[in-house]
Amino acid sequence: MTHSENFTKGFFKENAVFVLLLGMCPTLGVTTTAFNGLGMGLATTFVLVMSNIVVALVKDLVPDKVRIPTFVVIIASFVAIVEMGLQAYIPFLYEQLGLFIPLIVVNCIILGRAESFASKNSVLPSMIDGLSMGLGFAMALTMLGTVREILGSGSVFGLSFVPQGATTILIFVMPPGAFIALGYLIAGINALQARARKPKPVAAKAPEPLPAN
Amino acid sequence: MAKLPSTIFNMVMTLVIVSLLSGGSLALMNEATKEPIRQALYQKQLEAIKAVLPEFQNDPVGELANATSEGGQALECYPARDAEGNLLGMAVKSVSPRGYSGDIWLMVGFKADGSLHGVQVLEHHETPGLGTKMADSPFKDQFIGKNPADFDLRVKKDGGQVDAITAATISSRAYGDAIERAYQAFLQQKSAFEAQP
Amino acid sequence: MEYLLIVISAVFVNNIVLSQFLGICSFLGVSKKVETAVGMTGAVMFVLVLSTLATYLLMKSVLEPLGLEYLRTISFILVIAALVQMVEIALKKVSPPLYQALGIYLPLITTNCAVLGVAILTIQKDFNLLQGVLFAFSHALGFGLAMISFSGMREHLEYAEIPARMKGVPISLILAGLLSMAFMGFAGIGA
Numbered sequence: 001m002t003h004s005e006n007f008t009k010g011f012f013k014e015n016a017v018f019v020l021l022l023g024m025c026p027t028l029g030v031t032t033t034a035f036n037g038l039g040m041g042l043a044t045t046f047v048l049v050m051s052n053i054v055v056a057l058v059k060d061l062v063p064d065k066v067r068i069p070t071f072v073v074i075i076a077s078f079v080a081i082v083e084m085g086l087q088a089y090i091p092f093l094y095e096q097l098g099l100f101i102p103l104i105v106v107n108c109i110i111l112g113r114a115e116s117f118a119s120k121n122s123v124l125p126s127m128i129d130g131l132s133m134g135l136g137f138a139m140a141l142t143m144l145g146t147v148r149e150i151l152g153s154g155s156v157f158g159l160s161f162v163p164q165g166a167t168t169i170l171i172f173v174m175p176p177g178a179f180i181a182l183g184y185l186i187a188g189i190n191a192l193q194a195r196a197r198k199p200k201p202v203a204a205k206a207p208e209p210l211p212a213n
Numbered sequence: 214m215a216k217l218p219s220t221i222f223n224m225v226m227t228l229v230i231v232s233l234l235s236g237g238s239l240a241l242m243n244e245a246t247k248e249p250i251r252q253a254l255y256q257k258q259l260e261a262i263k264a265v266l267p268e269f270q271n272d273p274v275g276e277l278a279n280a281t282s283e284g285g286q287a288l289e290c291y292p293a294r295d296a297e298g299n300l301l302g303m304a305v306k307s308v309s310p311r312g313y314s315g316d317i318w319l320m321v322g323f324k325a326d327g328s329l330h331g332v333q334v335l336e337h338h339e340t341p342g343l344g345t346k347m348a349d350s351p352f353k354d355q356f357i358g359k360n361p362a363d364f365d366l367r368v369k370k371d372g373g374q375v376d377a378i379t380a381a382t383i384s385s386r387a388y389g390d391a392i393e394r395a396y397q398a399f400l401q402q403k404s405a406f407e408a409q410p
Numbered sequence: 411m412e413y414l415l416i417v418i419s420a421v422f423v424n425n426i427v428l429s430q431f432l433g434i435c436s437f438l439g440v441s442k443k444v445e446t447a448v449g450m451t452g453a454v455m456f457v458l459v460l461s462t463l464a465t466y467l468l469m470k471s472v473l474e475p476l477g478l479e480y481l482r483t484i485s486f487i488l489v490i491a492a493l494v495q496m497v498e499i500a501l502k503k504v505s506p507p508l509y510q511a512l513g514i515y516l517p518l519i520t521t522n523c524a525v526l527g528v529a530i531l532t533i534q535k536d537f538n539l540l541q542g543v544l545f546a547f548s549h550a551l552g553f554g555l556a557m558i559s560f561s562g563m564r565e566h567l568e569y570a571e572i573p574a575r576m577k578g579v580p581i582s583l584i585l586a587g588l589l590s591m592a593f594m595g596f597a598g599i600g601a
Contacts, residue, residue, distance in 0.1 A: 021579060024438060025523045029431035032341075062227055063219040070231050072491060072520075076484035077235035081242050084480065088249035091257060102483045102530055106523045108435060152341070170342040175429045176591040183576075183583030191575045235484065243480040314423060314597050340597070 006128045010136030017140035017182075018189045022108045026100045027141055028178040034157050037145025039093045040100060041138020043086065045131065047078045048110050052130035054078075055118040071114045072105075079105045109133060148172045148181050262291050262304045265322025265331035269293035269301055278405065280305070280398035288398040292406040300325050300407050306335070307395035311387040314338045317347075319388070321395035327403075328360040332392065337384075344384030352378050352385070361396040413544060420548035422596035426524055427556040428589060433524030437557055438582060447561035449508050451554035455547070457497055457519050458528055461490045462546035465529040466539060486529050487520075494520045524553055560589055 016022045026044070031037040054074050062070045083101050086094040094101065104110070113133055118126040149155055152172030154162035162168065171177045217223050255274060262273050273291035280288050289306040302324045309317050318335040334348040346352055355376055356364075366389035367373025368382060377385035424430055427437045433454070440450045465486045473479055498517065501509045519525060528549045532542040563585055572581050 021438065022435070024434035025431050025527075028434060061217055063217045063223045065219040066224045066227055069488070069491065070227060072487055073228075073231050073235050073484065076487050077239060080239050080480060080483050083483065084242050084246040084250070088246040088253060091253040099527055099530060099534075103432075103523045103527055105483055105487050106520070106526050168342070170340075171591070173341045174594065175431070176587040176594065178431070179583045179587030179590055183580040183587065186583065187575045187580035190580070194575070236481065239480055239484070 003125070003128055006125055007132045010129075010132030010134070011139060012136075014133070014136075015140060016109045016133055016137045017144075018186055020109075022112060023137060025103065026107065027144065028175075028182060030097055030100050031141055031145040031148055031178060032173045033149045033153070033155075034142055034145040036093075036096050037141035037143075038138060039090075040097055041134070041141040043082050043097070043101065044104055044107060044110070045134025045138055047075065047082055047104050048113060048134040048137075049127055049130035050078045051075045051110060051114055052118040052126040053123055055114045056121060056123045056126035059119045067119065068111075068115070071111060071119075075110050075114065076105050109137060144178075144182055144185060147185065148177060151181070152177060261306075261320040261333055261335060262293075262322075264333050265320050266293045266302050266304050267324065267330060270296045271298070273304060276406075278402055280401040282307070282394045282398060288394065290398055290402040290406070292402075300403075302330055303399055303402065303406060305395035305398045307391045307398065309387040309391035309394065311383070311390050312337060312339055313344050313381070313383045313387070314340075317384070317387045317391055319391045319395065321392055323396070323399045325403075326360065327362055327396070327399060328358055329356050329392070332356055339381070339384045343378065343381040346378045346381065347384055347388045352376070352388075356392065361393065366390070366393045366396075413541070416541060416545055417548040417551075420545060421552040421555060422593065425552045425556055425590075425593050425596075426528070426549045427553055428586070428593045430527070432527040433522050433553055436519075436522055436524075437553075437560065437586070438579070441557055441561040441564055441582075444558060444561045444565060447557045448554075451550075451557050452508075453497065453501070453519060454522065454524060454553055455550035457490070457493055458525050458550040458553075459543060459546045460497075461486075461493050461525055462529050462532050463539075463543055464489050464493065466532060466542050469533050482530070482533070486526060490525050490529070491520045524549070556589070556593075560586060563589070 010016065012019075014020060017024070017027050023044070026040050030040045051071070051074050055071055058070075058074075079102060082104065083094075086097075086101065113129060117129045121129070146156060149157075151169045152174075154160055154166060154168040169177075172181055217227070258274055266273075271292070271294040273293055276292050278290050278292075280290050282288050286308065288308070291304040291306075293301045293303065295301055302322060304320055304322045307319050307321050309319075311317075315338040317337045317339070320333045320335055322330040322332065324330050332353055337344070337347075339345055339347070365373035366375060368375045368377040368385050368389065370377060370382060371386070373389065375385060375389050420426070426432050427434065436450055436454070440446050468485060468489060469479075469482065473481060473485065494517065497519075498509075528546050532545055535542075535545065537545055564582060567581065567585065576584075
């Protein structure tokens with residue numbers, strides 16, 4: 001796998017949220033606005049990249065049987081660092097994300113990548129892998145947050161586009177809306193992927209008519 | 214490099230070293246962020262106080278005192294003073310447990326005579342689009358300038374003078390309840406704050 | 411009364427899965443059959459209460475007196491991981507069929523955010539020990555209620571005709587949304 005393939009996989013082919021269905025708790029929990037989704041996605045990306053780097057560095061020094069506990073400690077340390085950093089320098093985001101910041105620890109994506117990728121690869125590919133999966137996760141959360149914010153609050157990244165006091169579809173910023181919006185988003189992405197797969201045989205034939213004349 | 218074999222010694226050493234390293238780095242990070250976190254909390258508190266009080270010259274956060282509300286909960290009271298140390302008003306961080314889904318926290322600002330100067334919603338879990346309107350005009354404006362001594366903080370439905378938010382009577386009721394608790398705290402603390410300049 | 415309020419709030423009003431979004435992975439992952447949902451609920455319930463108890467004691471008797479609150483996240487997750495290991499070993503001995511059924515999901519309880527989430531929430535809410543354990547137990551009950559009713563519905567979903575693109579995960583999520591909407595009807599009970 002080339003570096004660029006490694007980098008792009010997290011956005012579509014192996015997208016954590018839309019394809020692998022991992023990390024669903026923060027995905028549903030914090031995406032009432034696009035900004036929150038992006039913030040959560042970037043915080044997770046930071047932890048993912050750092051833990052992947054460290055795991056790739058120490059993988060040969062860790063005996064197999066204590067591999068998982070060691071990885072968990074590494075991940076938890078970076079999560080605590082993010083937690084303190086956000087609290088000190090971006091208190092607004094810290095309050096918005098609340099409980100879901102310490103819960104980055106138990107985001108299946110992170111331990112999953114450490115175990116299935118970083119513990120078998122060297123530092124550079126592991127870093128790219130973390131960046132790719134993390135940014136793909138951030139992209140998914142921002143998309144879901146944007147959809148929910150548009151429908152539920154009539155704004156994008158806090159910029160309102162409806163008159164004050166206008167009626168919006170409030171259910172989308174409430175818990176049920178999270179499930180429903182994500183359900184339709186995944187269905188839409190499935191449909192897009194199915195369509196992208198179909199035209200391939202057609203595309204292969206397409207060039208023929210041109211040289212015929 | 215060959216992988217380290219899983220002997221007991223290796224396993225224990227690995228875990229000990231990893232834990233020490235992570236504990237150490239977290240301790241460093243904790244030291245580094247302690248001051249900024251304190252500063253951020255202080256700033257937030259001060260901004261909420263500024264938003265609900267007339268302009269003051271002292272440091273209200275430094276003069277924090279607690280009053281007890283019904284149920285034994287401590288409410289934080291912050292005095293505002295002019296340059297001579299006269300009491301201009303008081304901000305009370307108040308809470309009502311009677312919200313639609315959980316506690317509603319308010320910062321309530323009183324002038325020295327007990328009339329309301331401003332109210333800010335600090336934290337709540339009310340229904341978006343309904344209960345959340347308590348933070349907006351026109352609901353919040355009806356309280357400004359009123360004195361709880363002669364303004365009944367209950368909603369009209371319960372015989373009071375507050376125009377409830379449509380479809381969010383419970384939130385409106387809790388909002389009034391929190392202000393009432395703040396007013397009780399104001400009465401408790403007022404003389405103490407006036408005594409010490 | 412206060413205790414009753416904790417229970418009602420945790421089971422219905424602020425349901426851990428449907429309104430707080432904790433434990434979604436197992437909620438979506440192990441809910442295809444009622445049978446496995448029940449097993450998973452049992453395991454989560456056991457681990458949740460036990461780990462809340464352990465983390466509460468750890469926090470109050472070690473971390474807070476020593477001023478080490480910043481080690482909360484890391485020490486909690488280690489305690490939970492160790493507990494899950496113990497439950498796994500115990501289950502293997504006591505009930506091999508259940509162990510077979512839950513398969514890979516048992517180790518995944520460690521990364522079930524419901525467990526760590528409730529442990530942290532208990533600390534944040536300033537509960538005493540009894541309230542904390544009750545809080546954890548009622549959240550586990552809420553988890554079970556959501557999980558088992560959801561799996562019952564999913565069993566019926568198998569026989570429904572659904573547009574091809576909506577099959578599988580999308581329709582399950584929308585079903586969960588409807589269930590969550592039903593639970594919204596409980597809001598305001600505590601007021």
